[in-house]
Amino acid sequence: MTGIIQLMMLFLIGCAIAVSLTRDLLTSIIIYMCFSMVMCLVWITLESPDLAITEAAVGTAITSLLYFLTLKKIHAIDARNEMRKKDTATKEKDGGAAR
Amino acid sequence: MSEQKKHSAGERFRRWLNQDTDILEQQMIAAQMKAPAEVDPEEVEWRRQRLEEEAQEEQAVARRLEAFNEQKVPETSRFLYCCICVCICLAMIGMLLYTVTMLPKFAAEWDPTINEVPQRYIEKGLQETGAVNIVTGMILDYRAFDTLGESTVLFSAVMVVLLLLRMDAESDKYSTLAAAMRSMPHTDTFYEPKHDTILQHTAKILFPIAVLLGIYVVLNGHLSPGGGFSGGAIIGAGLVLHVTAFGFQDIRRFFTYKTYQRIVSAALLTYAVSKTYSFYTGANHLESGIPLGTPGAILSSGLILVLNICVGFIVACTVYVLYAVFRKGEV
Numbered sequence: 001m002t003g004i005i006q007l008m009m010l011f012l013i014g015c016a017i018a019v020s021l022t023r024d025l026l027t028s029i030i031i032y033m034c035f036s037m038v039m040c041l042v043w044i045t046l047e048s049p050d051l052a053i054t055e056a057a058v059g060t061a062i063t064s065l066l067y068f069l070t071l072k073k074i075h076a077i078d079a080r081n082e083m084r085k086k087d088t089a090t091k092e093k094d095g096g097a098a099r
Numbered sequence: 100m101s102e103q104k105k106h107s108a109g110e111r112f113r114r115w116l117n118q119d120t121d122i123l124e125q126q127m128i129a130a131q132m133k134a135p136a137e138v139d140p141e142e143v144e145w146r147r148q149r150l151e152e153e154a155q156e157e158q159a160v161a162r163r164l165e166a167f168n169e170q171k172v173p174e175t176s177r178f179l180y181c182c183i184c185v186c187i188c189l190a191m192i193g194m195l196l197y198t199v200t201m202l203p204k205f206a207a208e209w210d211p212t213i214n215e216v217p218q219r220y221i222e223k224g225l226q227e228t229g230a231v232n233i234v235t236g237m238i239l240d241y242r243a244f245d246t247l248g249e250s251t252v253l254f255s256a257v258m259v260v261l262l263l264l265r266m267d268a269e270s271d272k273y274s275t276l277a278a279a280m281r282s283m284p285h286t287d288t289f290y291e292p293k294h295d296t297i298l299q300h301t302a303k304i305l306f307p308i309a310v311l312l313g314i315y316v317v318l319n320g321h322l323s324p325g326g327g328f329s330g331g332a333i334i335g336a337g338l339v340l341h342v343t344a345f346g347f348q349d350i351r352r353f354f355t356y357k358t359y360q361r362i363v364s365a366a367l368l369t370y371a372v373s374k375t376y377s378f379y380t381g382a383n384h385l386e387s388g389i390p391l392g393t394p395g396a397i398l399s400s401g402l403i404l405v406l407n408i409c410v411g412f413i414v415a416c417t418v419y420v421l422y423a424v425f426r427k428g429e430v
Contacts, residue, residue: 048234049325053325054328054332057336062332062339065336065422
């Protein structure tokens, strides 16, 4: 049991570092969702099911939903955005080759 | 569509195994093909214009950003900036980790949080509040005033979001965009795929389960884990799922801004009044007259059930209204 808890703690630390290191906002929100899911399991192992239920509903569903909506409002998740990203990536490649 | 619905589950599974075209996918394609017929040309034209305007705006921003990036920043100051950033970050992490090493071990004997207060809660909680779930007994009886504050904070958060993001007849005067958004139907699904079959099928199954589970968690708050806050959040998440899959018109039939105002004000007032009563009687050593009932029964533990229902209403409405306002500026 302690092995599983330690594994989950390590996963939490990994998630926390990954959230701050990913450049893509959408990816970081999904990693944050994973963090909340595992945190929920940790609460259960710490014998606090009340907190686990709240974490599952608020941390996983509602907080990430609000983040998604905000990203949509600022057009960070948008098909045209993906295309533009590809454009700039190819441009950077070309620019790097020219230099 | 009607002939596609005749396929049984076994037939669908067989087709999936044989890697024929998926029936769900066919339905989705059919729905997508059918969709443009419903859209009126005016809206299409408006969409095109809107997209063009946005593209122009974005180009202007990109130009400004480019101009900003071309400003020459000395190499040394940039290096210094990076160094200071890393130093401050490491210092913060070090400080926090140092503090963590000084915390008492989990459930150690010299832990200052283990004192007479939790002991009293554990020993006399069931007797005094009648709630089998000590956590609920604590947050809705001993510390009910804190919970009232939390509910009020949620309420005022929604009020501020409404103040900032809500679009009504008044906002038409100041913003042409708001006026256009309000006058056009379907604007809330501007950037989304319509008739997403997978999402709709999932929502059809999950929505009733989520709402039922939420109601169960709220009503059993004093008996089993959970309570008003978690149950309300589950109900709210279910409503949000339904809205994402099927659009706002179903829920708007019974839930508008006016309903929200009424439900939440009524719930907050009920909470405040019932708690005022119990504080008054409790502080003056009067008999409250509210029976605690037998512990473990659904109708027990005095006011806690009522307070749980109030908090559940507040949280469920708050979650849904936050989502609706963030998404399209209206409830």
